Structures are given as C-alpha cells and as structure tokens.
Amino acid sequence: MPKSLEKTRKKIAKKKTNITALHENSRDSQRLRRAANRDDKISRIASARKKNDQPLIERAAYFQEAVRDNGGLPLELDAIRTLIRTFVHQYDEEMSKLKKERRPGRPASTREDVLRIKIASDEKEYRDGFCMSYYYAAGS
Template identity: 60%
Template sequence: MSTVDLIHVAMQKAVNMPKSFERTRKAIAKKKGALDSLHQFSRDSKRLHRAQVRDEKLEKIAASRKKTDQPFLERAAFFQEALKQNGSEPFQLETIQELIKTFVHQYDDELNEVKKARRPGRPASAKEDLLKIKIAALEKEYKSGFLIPVLDTKENAALLDRWEGSWSYLTTLKWDRISSEGHRKPSSFPPRGDH
C-alpha cells in the first residue's frame, strides 16, 4: 500500500470515528488549560474516560454491523454487475434463476481447490469448513427464498444500475425472495427474517 493510500485510509477512519472523546477533550482543555494537570480521579478525567469508552463501544458496534452488512453489499454488487453486462435491461425469471444459481455456487471452485490441496487422510481445514458452511447457507436460503433486488422491471433495474455502493441506497430498491421452485414473494430490505 502506498503512502497516499495509507493517508486516505487514515482520513476515512478519522471521518467515520465517533467524536465524543475529541469534543470532551477540547471542552476540558478550554476550561482547564492543560490536560496533563488533571487529577486521576477528578470529574473531568472521569468524563474523558467515559467519552473514550463510549467511542470504543460505538466503533465495535459499527465494525460488527459492517461485518453483517457486507454479504448483502456483495450480493447487490454481483447482480448489479450482471445487469450492467446485460445492458441494464431487465431479466426474465429463468435468467434470474440462473444468476442466483451462479451466486449460490460461486465458492464451489475454491472449495474443490482446497479439497485437492489437502493430503489424503488429513481432516478438513478451517477454510474448507467455512466454505462448506457458506455454500450450505446459500443453498438453504435459495430453497426457501433467495433475497435479491427485483431484476425484471425497468424501474428497479435502472435504480440498481445507479447504485453507488452505499447501504442506505439499497433500501430504495424493491426486493424479492425467489425460491428454487420459482416461487416469488415480495420482501423488504434490510431483511428481517421474512422468509
């Protein structure tokens, strides 16, 4: 990673970081002058500590949320790319089913490579187990109803084509759950376990 990239990442973190600690530090410094003159158990030092703990808690929550949101962002990006390759034209249901199958089985090649790399008689690696779990979860979801943006209407296809990668924009799209048997059910985003 170049220096410019590192600076950019640091700036992004600074922009997205909670600001309680910094605001509290400035307020106390304005009132008291130097922060190093604070007594260990003073009210102001306790205020600083609470602000720091709050910021750390918010950062953990944000990281956890990002981790749970990431699969849905990747899913939307996959179908957006398929739509762009189709000239931003809506798909027929059969084509949508094929796209879902492609998405569900995207890890098959990687799983086969990991299996081949394993010596005979050795137990499965952690990576192999994780890939199996991912594939099984996607297959289970597809069987009961796979959540995807509506791809067969001109309006929703245009909206998905304009998506810039943000989570909030995905809520403006219409979503469906399509099962492996071809049953279709309108759904909401973010998913709330409505299948």
C-alpha cells in the first residue's frame, strides 16, 4: 500500500550514484530511512483502523444478510428486534460451551475472555444505543 519508499528509492537511483554504495549518514540514506518510517507508520495506522472497524463491518454484513434472506423487502419492527437480540446473543452458546469444558479452578481461556468482552460490549451497545457508543468509540 505505501509507496513512499519505492518512490524515494527510484528517485535516488536516477541519480548518477550507486544506490548500494550509500554512506550510513548520507542525505540519500536519511531520505530512505525517513521514507521507510513513513511507510511503516501508514501501514500501522491502516491496520489499527481496520481492526477497529471490523466489528462494524461484521454487524453490517449480518443485517444485510438478514435483509437478503427476506427477499430485499423491508423488515417488520418485531423481526428487526428479533434480529438485534439474536445478534447480541450470538456468542452465548459458545461461551457456555467453553465454561462447561473448563475444569473447576482453572483460569478462563483467551477465547473465553474475548467472547466475554464482545458480549459485554454488544449488551452495552444494545442498552445505550448504537449511535452514542460509536460516537464515543471514535473519540469525538
């Protein structure tokens, strides 16, 4: 995705110098380092944004699939409420299964912790509303 390093490398290569014979602190090597750091920063920010947006994408896909199953017709209010409850409690079975499989006195598994966090955030969002929770999560 980031192309800053490639562009900088190409620009330096067009000069009459040999790019492999750069001095450690030369201007060209500093330009290459800055470009590499820039690309790294952009990719880290993009991956963080993608990770942050993933729950929203999953939610949208879930409800789009429900509308497609209805033939593209608008859903009734009761059907929408049922879908929302189903979405909020979609991990309950897996959570109870993990609790049953765990021996007494053992700490919760990583998957169980992740599910607990997802369930808690979905229930909080269901209580408080989607708009407000998204508004506060975005940091605005």
